[in-house]
Amino acid sequence: MGHHPPVDDWTSDFDHTDDVWAADPYPIWEELRTKCPVAHTERYGGAWLPTRYEDVAAIAYDTDRFTSRSVIVSEFRPPMDFAPAGIAPPISSDPPFHQDARRMLLPIFSPQAVAKLEPSTRAYCEELIDGLRGHEIVDAAEGYAQHIPVRVIANMLGLPESDADVFRGFVNHVLEGVALPLEQRAEGMLSLFGYLQGQIQDHIDHPRDDLITFLLESELHGEKVDPFHVARTIGLLLIAGIDTTWSAIGASLWHLAKTPSDRERLLAEPELLPVAMEEMLRAYAPVTMARLVREDMEWNGCPMKAEEWVLLPFPSANRDPEAFEHADEVIIDRAENRHAAFGLGIHRCAGSHLARMELRVALEVWLDAFPVFELANPAAVRWSGGQVRGPRTLPVRVRR
Amino acid sequence: MLIDVDLESQCGERPIRVGQARCYFTAPDLFEPDDIGDGYVIGDGTVPPGQEGQARLAVANCPERAITIDEDDDDEEGD
Numbered sequence A: 001m002g003h004h005p006p007v008d009d010w011t012s013d014f015d016h017t018d019d020v021w022a023a024d025p026y027p028i029w030e031e032l033r034t035k036c037p038v039a040h041t042e043r044y045g046g047a048w049l050p051t052r053y054e055d056v057a058a059i060a061y062d063t064d065r066f067t068s069r070s071v072i073v074s075e076f077r078p079p080m081d082f083a084p085a086g087i088a089p090p091i092s093s094d095p096p097f098h099q100d101a102r103r104m105l106l107p108i109f110s111p112q113a114v115a116k117l118e119p120s121t122r123a124y125c126e127e128l129i130d131g132l133r134g135h136e137i138v139d140a141a142e143g144y145a146q147h148i149p150v151r152v153i154a155n156m157l158g159l160p161e162s163d164a165d166v167f168r169g170f171v172n173h174v175l176e177g178v179a180l181p182l183e184q185r186a187e188g189m190l191s192l193f194g195y196l197q198g199q200i201q202d203h204i205d206h207p208r209d210d211l212i213t214f215l216l217e218s219e220l221h222g223e224k225v226d227p228f229h230v231a232r233t234i235g236l237l238l239i240a241g242i243d244t245t246w247s248a249i250g251a252s253l254w255h256l257a258k259t260p261s262d263r264e265r266l267l268a269e270p271e272l273l274p275v276a277m278e279e280m281l282r283a284y285a286p287v288t289m290a291r292l293v294r295e296d297m298e299w300n301g302c303p304m305k306a307e308e309w310v311l312l313p314f315p316s317a318n319r320d321p322e323a324f325e326h327a328d329e330v331i332i333d334r335a336e337n338r339h340a341a342f343g344l345g346i347h348r349c350a351g352s353h354l355a356r357m358e359l360r361v362a363l364e365v366w367l368d369a370f371p372v373f374e375l376a377n378p379a380a381v382r383w384s385g386g387q388v389r390g391p392r393t394l395p396v397r398v399r400r
Numbered sequence B: 001m002l003i004d005v006d007l008e009s010q011c012g013e014r015p016i017r018v019g020q021a022r023c024y025f026t027a028p029d030l031f032e033p034d035d036i037g038d039g040y041v042i043g044d045g046t047v048p049p050g051q052e053g054q055a056r057l058a059v060a061n062c063p064e065r066a067i068t069i070d071e072d073d074d075d076e077e078g079d
């Protein structure tokens, strides 16, 4: 994003929105893992960066000393009075509230529910491919990956498809605009909730068979969920479901575009795709989460202060040589793969079955249509910075 | 060989609840999803002969490190 001064010392002044991090964070994490496994910065009012698998896991499991009140690092710390739900339940809720708020969502994202969405997802991917045919160079991120999760979640929620650009704009603002001044960020949030309030009112007046109506009719602790909770959960689903999946699809296509041997192997052995997908999720995990330190304390020798951030870089954990053999290599048929791309502990991704289905279908449809493709211009590939990392510009040359 | 799953610390009321979906994907004969996608051991956890490989794969793929296997336990019942 580059709104902050560039970083020269990653151990004491890191910034996850720095252009160097966006372009290639792996060497940064690798160096930190050996030199300074828990880095610190004064930026954002103070933040820590553990880089080893064991440390990331320990913090993810420690909901007593680290709160999920906010999981996106910025200058803004949400006020305490949103507790216990937090600004975007369940991701922003701590125990014990968290469990019920999460449970409410799980049936919607169960493997069985997700399987029903597969045919429409496939049809939509095919429609996108039809739009790309006939061009020699296409943008696999902008012209393909980015549209898939938007359409899927809009359909599930019951938001008009024609608003896709509107909520994609919100998502970018929340995730990639973290270095913007506070007023601008607050404005973005307000316009998102203004939009959602309108949609929710419309669903209250005209209930229908979709996720917004389902949530409005759900009960939490014996009472109907209040529309404000519903609005915040929908905001979360848009934010958690779109950039993440778009990034995973894009990063996988990027890998296959630059690695003909893996691409050919998948063409020859399509049944390997689910295993290959997990490996690409490990190696290019898109999501870094965050916590806030609850009280002043010393953690593994680090003097952590209340209200400081702690980043949870699952993508760095996934490259830790202590946890994975040949951690920096993509081994497309890696059989033992305990990756943490979907997080660890109570907040682990509630939408992972949906994300995996979208990723698999997106790759199947793409490989079927374009079995041979390569990076058109490796230097033109642009990655998003911040906590969700994936290719945002990905020109590839396709051949039939 | 006997499978043992421990997620008490993470999942509260139902100790064999996982949710990362890696066990029933890597060892579909030994684990199954329930209606919200959490994984459960099929039967009593006894690993039928010939499926030890699957059991070890499930262990190696559980991100929550919730699955262990007791290599020595020779429970006859199995299913």
Ligand code: HEM
Pocket (backbone or CB within 6 Å): A060, A068, A071, A090, A091, A092, A102, A105, A153, A236, A237, A240, A241, A242, A244, A245, A248, A285, A286, A287, A288, A289, A290, A314, A341, A342, A343, A344, A346, A347, A348, A349, A350, A351, A352, A354, A355, A356
């Ligand atoms: C490849 C795509 C995805 C990745 C890599 C991913 C990753 C993650 C991660 C790392 C977390 C943990 C958050 C934390 O520890 O604070 C998480 C939570 C969550 N994700 Fe995903 N996600 C993806 C797709 C989705 C989709 C498609 C949805 C639904 C539409 C979704 C919904 C959620 C929700 C609701 C939570 C919060 C769960 C809780 O707090 O209990 N995610 N995700």
